[in-house]
Amino acid sequence: MRTVEEHRAAVAALLPPLGEEEVPLAEAHGRVLARDVAAAVALPGFDNSAMDGYAARWTEVSRTPVTLPVADDIPAGRTDVVPLAPGTVQRIMTGAPLPPGADVVVPVELTDGGTDVVEIRDAPPAGSHLRAAGEDIAEGTVALEAGSPLGATQLGLAAAVGVTVLPVRRRPQVLVLSTGSELVAPGQPLLPGQIYESNSRLLVAAVEEAGGVARRLHFVPDDVEQFLTTVRAEVASADLLITSGGVSAGAYEVVKDAFRELGTVEFVKVPMQPGGPQGAGTVDGVPVVTLPGNPVSAFVSFEVFVRPALRRAMGHASPDRLHVPARLTGPLRSPAGRRQFLRGRFDGGQVSQVGGPGSHLVAHLARANCLVVVPQDVTELSAGAEVDVVLIEGALQ
Known part of the structure; x- marks a missing residue:
């Protein structure tokens, strides 16, 4: 038996920080900054106007x-601005350089809008309405900190x-492999007892949403030799192998049987639901995490153990999902001794449970936008009780 926190630490320890590389700005979206980046110029780079109006001396x-003469026009982008002569104003546009001598911009709405002579009514x-040079950021100071995910606003800055060019962490290369003789590729005819394989699609998308590069291996039946052959032919090219299925306590558990022969993967029970049976270790020196085969169990296990480890290896300053408190809209029950990760729908500080706790209820998972965490020593919660909610990025409406 291993606690949730202990298994999180075991998985995280498998993935050291990834190497650094430099990429052009146009290719940096979604990456994680490896080092602090300083501003090459100040923002703003010069004193400028925050309004369309007239640059003036306030005392005048x-x-x-x-009423004052309009001595000049200053559109945005002008580079030859002349000082403001006493007793005059200069018509100025938003973002245009402020003429030396001006200490106020009178908005055009407070004037008659004159171009030769202007009446200033207030x-x-x-x-x-002035923007001082460097008031946003000074030249040479840190603009973006290491560990920052590079989204639209960061790239804009x-x-x-x-x-x-930005220094970023390398994206992890992840192999995803599902196992099970009952699995059939979507679109093919199903025989009695067969199901469509979906875990690899789910996990590939989850890896990509976390920032990694994922590749599906063709799922294999419950055959130890074929499983090991498939894994060893591909694993050297990866930073991580994720398997789903074949780790429970019954017969025909191909992942557990195969990796036990190697002696480099440890299989444990974690007191959580869904996702009790887990495994972590290495195969030919490459980290491997083995997840349960039920789709909800695979997803929750990825969220709890794999996603934060991947993001930490990529250098994220905040690798974990956002947790928020929420009030239950209805009562719920939970079995003693297991930390529950229930599917939920979070809205406006309240959360409602979506479907039951069954690890096969994929349709309910697809409708959830959060996981409701119930501690393992709690068996019953009433409507209105406060719970910890893990927001699932990408699923929020």
Whole structure:
């Protein structure tokens, strides 16, 4: 028997930090930053206007109404801005450089909009509608921190501060293999006792959502020799092998039988539901994690053990899913001695259970957007009780 936390640590220990590589900005989406990146330029790079209006000296416009000549036009992108002459204003556009001498921008809405001479009917306080050079970020300071996932806003910032290449962690190469003589490829005719193979599709997508690169191996029947031949022909190219099925206590458990012969994979029971039987170790020096075969068990096991280990190896500063408290919309029961990961639907601080606890209920899993965590010493919760909810990214509406 191994606790959830102990098995999480065992799986994490199999995956050391992945190497670093540099990629162009255009190829960095979804990657994880390996090192801090400094701003090559300040943001803003120069004092500029936050409004369309008139650059002025506040002392000359503070007593309104006042009429002043418009000495110049400053559109965004102009590079030859001249100082503001006393007793004049300059018409200025949002983002345009502020002329030396100006200390306020009067919005066009407070004027008559004149182009040669303008009447200023009201004036904001001194310093209004100005963006100071470097007020967002100073040149040379850290713009993006190591461990940051590179999404739209991070890539936008990188481009804004003049970065063209980013240091990122290498994406893990993951092999996914399902086992079971009952499995048939989707689309093929089913005989009595057969089912369509779905775990590999589920797990490949889960690996990719976590940031890895996944490849399906053709699922194999419950044959130890064929299983080992398939694994050893491919495993050297991977950072991790994930198997599903063949790890329970019954007969024909091909994964357990095959890897026990090698003596490098440890099989344990974890007090959780779904996903009790687990395994972790190495095959020919390559990390392997063995998951149960029921689809919900495979998914929950991946979420609890594999996903955080992959993301930690990729350098994520926050490898775990977001946990939030929520109130149950209805009562629930849970067997003693096992930590439950129930499918749920989270909305507005409340969570409702989706379907029963059965590990075969794939349709209910597809409708869930979170996992409701029930501690193993809790057997009953009433409606309104607060529970820990794990938000499943990508499933939220």
